Amino acid sequence: MNSLETPKVVGVLERLFGEAETTDRSAIAELLDNTEPGADPVATALDAEVSDYKEFYHRSVQNFLCVSPVFGRFLYICGRAVNATRIVEFGTSFGVSTIHLACAVRDNGGGLVVGTELEQAKATRAYGHLKEAGVDDLVDIRVGDALDMLSGGVGGAIDLVHLDGAMSLYRPVLQLLEPHLRPNALIVAENATPDYLDYIEDIATPYVSLPLPFRDVRGNELTVFTG
Template structure:
């Protein structure tokens, strides 16, 4: 399936290959609730929301600090016809993602690297058993060590997609 990602300006985004992978994984785990830290202009959001739509519906909750990126993401989601599935919260993720209710089936971390571990720990009590966690450019050694410590309840590995970008994948098993 080819997903068209309409954008009105450039910038660093997920690659089409990684976006397709996120779509596939969202479909495979039958996600109904997705949380995205670092929505940016909404490119990864489009892949994730398309998968939610194709899964029969659901909710994507995103967080983004920069007002101009939030506006662009909303415009891109409107253009893609997916805005009804997405709640983009503007501001600090440690505040905007604090009140998520219900289980989270998939978490995408794609914001400030130093916040990957604090955001994971914030969402962790809401992660459904078997929840998938993706870290785009996951280079923070504390985040990696946390996921690799079996006592924390995850299995993780680096993905061979987009070599050199440090894309990580983990599953909540504990």
């Protein structure tokens, strides 16, 4: 079974990817305009985010800032590969990646995707999209700062983590979740930061990691928890 290929899900995702391309075009252009020639746009965004990540993402409340179709399919494959029934997503936005993750959980026999989203407006729209796709029953979006929303755990062992929120928080969010990761859990990070990479690549930490070969400019990273 592949829920991603059902007409309902296909229709919702095609529409959302189209909306994302249109809506985010100006934000991407602004980021590129603010990036020095030859510099990394992601590093530019990180510099702006570090000073006040809440304000940075509040200004982007109308933007999707979502995964690509290829990356979304990759998330689904990761969820199926580890038979994930409990997934944590840092940075739900409008729920595009969440739909892919929830489809994996559905096809694995059921479970829960716990998402976090800083902005209530985004979470509300995400729930609407999830309902359209028929997977809202598999998702719990916690609204607020992820460091607070995830501090008490997620009700069980975590099979898969998707990091796609405030880049400067990847390391502390992962460290917060670490006691709840099951052995061989996967962590998929978009726009992995140097601080995050320093942590997961340290031989003293229980991780094996490598960069993903598609859209390498985004710094996508796949990591296995070996603890």
